[in-house]
Amino acid sequence: MHLDLLVEGAAEVFDGEAVVAGGLVGVAGGRVAFVGPDVPPGWTLDAATRRLDARGGLVTPGLVDPHTHVVFAGDRSGEYAERAAGRPYLEIAAAGGGIAATMRATRAADLEALVALARPRLDRLLACGVTTAESKSGYGLDLATEIRILEATAALSARHPIDLVGTFLGAHTVPPERRADRQAYLDEVVEVMIPAVASRGLAEFCDVFVERGAFSAAEGERVLRAGLAHGLRPKVHADQLTACGGAELAGRVGATSADHLEHVSEAGVAALAAAGTVAVLLPGAAIFLGDDSRAPARRLIEAGVPVALATDCNPGTCMTEDLLLMLTLGMSRLGLSPLEALRAVTVHAAQAIGRADVAGRLAPGRPADVAVFAVPSHAHLPYRFGLPPTRVVLKGGEVVYTRDD
Helix, strand or coil, rough: CEEEEEEEEEEEEEECCCCCEEEEEEEEEEEEEEECCCCCCCCCCCCEEEEEEECCCCCECCCCCCCEEECCCCCCCHHHHHHHHHCHHCCCCCCCCCCHHHHHHHHHHCHHHHHHEEEEEHHHHHHEEEEEEEEECCCCCHHHHHHHHHHHHHHHHHHCCCCCEEEEECCCCCCCHHHHHHHHHHHHHCCCHHHHHHHHHHCCCCEEECCCCCEEEEHHHHHHHHHCCCCCCCEEEECCCCHHHHHHHHHHHCCCCCCCCCCCHHHHHHHHHHHHCCCEEEEHHHHHHHCCCCCCHHHHHHCCCCCCEEECCCCCCCCCCCCHHHHHHHHHHHCCHHHHHHHHHHHHHHHCCCCCCCCCCCCCCCCEEEEEECCCCCCHHCCCCCCCCCEEEEEEEEEEEEECC
């Protein structure tokens, strides 16, 4: 059997679970042929085999960002300055800022504008070694714009090297013009938006923001069960700013992931463990909000809950595409080990967005999505932060990003 590509010269290869010292990665037909210290019998290399020298660096699966809001319009840098001056996020939101500010700008943008605005955000994710990511709606809060955001997500996934997984988040908050009758808006999400999104095949997941000022756990459960009835798997923005029972809800509905969890209760941790729900932790959001709250990563891991890390890339509460920074924060703020942090952006992150079978691991037969970093070990990836040390990214065995040292 002929190898199309051999990745060699690595100090370490991380396959999604374990580290192989000085390993090789073989690629044939766009898929991983083998990972190991030597070329196995039966595989042949010849003049047509491309060779990629990792130059003493770290080779990993393409990274996975399991929580982003990359499709939006507008800018909220002014709110960031207000928060830095001491004004609380919930107060800004109540005055018409927050999600509603992004909603107004996003409603005014057409499909191609949303695609054009999101593309450089995806480029920056790619430069961090990301090859798969989730993309949520939730900045339209009306049927037409929610559909347009998800259509932009699909268009970007088709045009960009990063594979995007669409999530419907119509229950992000109640839009200002509907606050006089929030029940009517909730009815519209359940009875109109969810069926429309599902019938168009624009999303795989349905999410809800369970939080003071957004939706209660009971309202969230109604949304998620409606999503399930239309084939959309549940996710929950849970216990970010206050303890609102979001994790317990995630457990009840068998959510694929529960995200944030800075204020998760012991009952919530137990519910996530029992349901097999992935905890997606977003340490960048707390930093950006000036909040000292920290998700209890160690407690979650000890309870048997898989832990993932994500950027939460969004214009209001975490304006970054730097997934590698989340590894650093996962260690410094949440107490993860280097290996736990790396699993959190590969195998566990893929599980959090329903891609455990095709992303987050290097194993025979899986897509050859590979990242090569100019660091000498997996421990150095979170240790050396600030500038992404990404050297090469492969998608399906083809080079889609490269940077010369």
